[in-house]
Amino acid sequence: MNICKVDDQIAIEVKGIKKNYGHLQALRGVDLKVVKGEIVALIGDNGAGKSTLAKIICGAIQKSEGELYFWGEKTDVQSINHAHKIGVFTVYQDLSLAPDLPVSDNLFLGREIMRNGFLGKLGVLDRKTMRNESKKALAALGIGLKSISVDTRALSGGERQALAIAKAVTWANTALIMDEPTAALGARQSAIVYDTIRAASARGLAVLVISHDIPKMVSFADRIVVLRHGCVVASLEAKKTTLQEVLNFMLGGRGENKDD
């Protein structure tokens, strides 16, 4: 069954992923697909295993069992760096940015532009180009910052998260993974984040977003995947489902029979 076929539609495929923390089974065989340009909302109660799944896909932790495919190719993601090489970038609820660095340094952190020639070989950064490219990238996402050389610490929570998303969107060419990207934000700032996610999917990125804002997800996402006790209990087309149905799956009720 492991024919290495390359699929240009299925950006992420997760098959039978299990994750054990000692005796605790955080994931008990999860299957999930995210196709190009699709926004999949991962829903579930606290402790359902959402973050664990996201971390496995983005290389932050290793799975215990199961298989991961990107564009149809089986890949064991070794590290966050490895995921970055595949084009998978993650936005976390917090701690995605270094507060003491200027905005442009943060946007390019891990993927700096070096000076040409000898200076570049010595490790000298091309900060001017990085600043200019940062301005363009942020403007393209509709994020208006007055100064690109201001320290990230000086940004508001919403601006910081927008910047964290801009950073991921700028570099991602396969998928964007977001773990509760709006949890710390107000309504207006969340709206900006959702617009940014929408733009990213329009560009062809597969988006996996973890959120507790279920009503919003029902209207915003293309598909809703409900995780419960480490199992996928439902995968629903957002247009054809209702808030009530999602909640039923999430909290028990109809999902019960699939739970082991």
Add this chain to the structure above:
Amino acid sequence: MISRAQNQKDNSNSEMTESNQANVKHLSSIEQKELPFYEVILRSTAFWILVILVILTAIFGYLTPNNVFIKPETLFTIGLNASQILILAVGATILLASKNMDLSIGTNLILTSTLAAKVLKIVAGTPQEIMSGSYPNLTNAVIAAIGASIIFGGLFGMINGLIVTKLKMEAFIASLATMMIYWGISLVITQGASEVGIPRALQLGFGHKKLFDLIPYPLIVALIISGVMWLVMRFTKFGLYTCAIGSSAESAERSGIRTDLYIISIFALVGVLAGIAGFFDLARFATTNPQGHQTDGLMAITAAVMGGTSLKGGRASIPGAMLGALIPTIIQTGLVILGVGAFYQMIATGFFLVIAVYLDKKRYAGYLD
């Protein structure tokens, strides 16, 4: 390069292009202005340390007989005496920027200079030859001693980095432990005695040598090293990663930086600096000093912090640390010339440390508003 969805115009201005204006969401729109130049200066701790240095120099210049304190020779002698702490303070700054510290650089210096002295004597000639003061392989011996200083210094520094990253210990604890271990090993090796039989040629050729009969060579080397480190911190990826790790190790990790590797490298680099400072002992005094330097690690951190680098990590002010390193030396030299007990130096330095950190805190608080 960056992939951009809608980049039609190359506008290097920070204002949005008109076509973008429509879809620019107004986030709470940052109103932070770029500060005018003089205000940047006034807000920098390094500037205030410089002011303190100038005032101290003026006071000592006024008080010392014939104003001998402000004679160029005196000032350069101060520079020479400060050359080791200068290098160590620069190292401490780099470590603080990464939110680490190394208390052991002083005893690393002692152990490294002891080992380098042994290497030098082994390579220089037979014990008999050295006893009689002839060194048949002098050049090779000096090169070997410099190499040993760099390698041992780097190794002892790296050990701290390994303890911090692999055993997951606080840098304070790790380097407190190695501080004792390195000093203990030095004492075991030397029985507390200074190393004898170091060729005088080392002093004549470097330690006591002066450019234009005025500027001491060790000071020149210390300034070059500090300058290079300043450039590295300010303009290179290594400097950026150091500050990123210190600012938020988690986000650095999440940006794909191998933080452990960098932290180990930073400790090793600072160990190399300590090793070089240790070689200065051999070159200046033609001996080692196993009873001195134990508190150099704390002194280096003091200088760095006085210069405006905080323990919170993420920032480095190497010029500030260089100025901060001069304060204790200036006070000490001034007091010695005045015939006042040099021990007052410690009291004054502690006093200035409190003032500097207080100013820094105030500035930092204002900055966060």
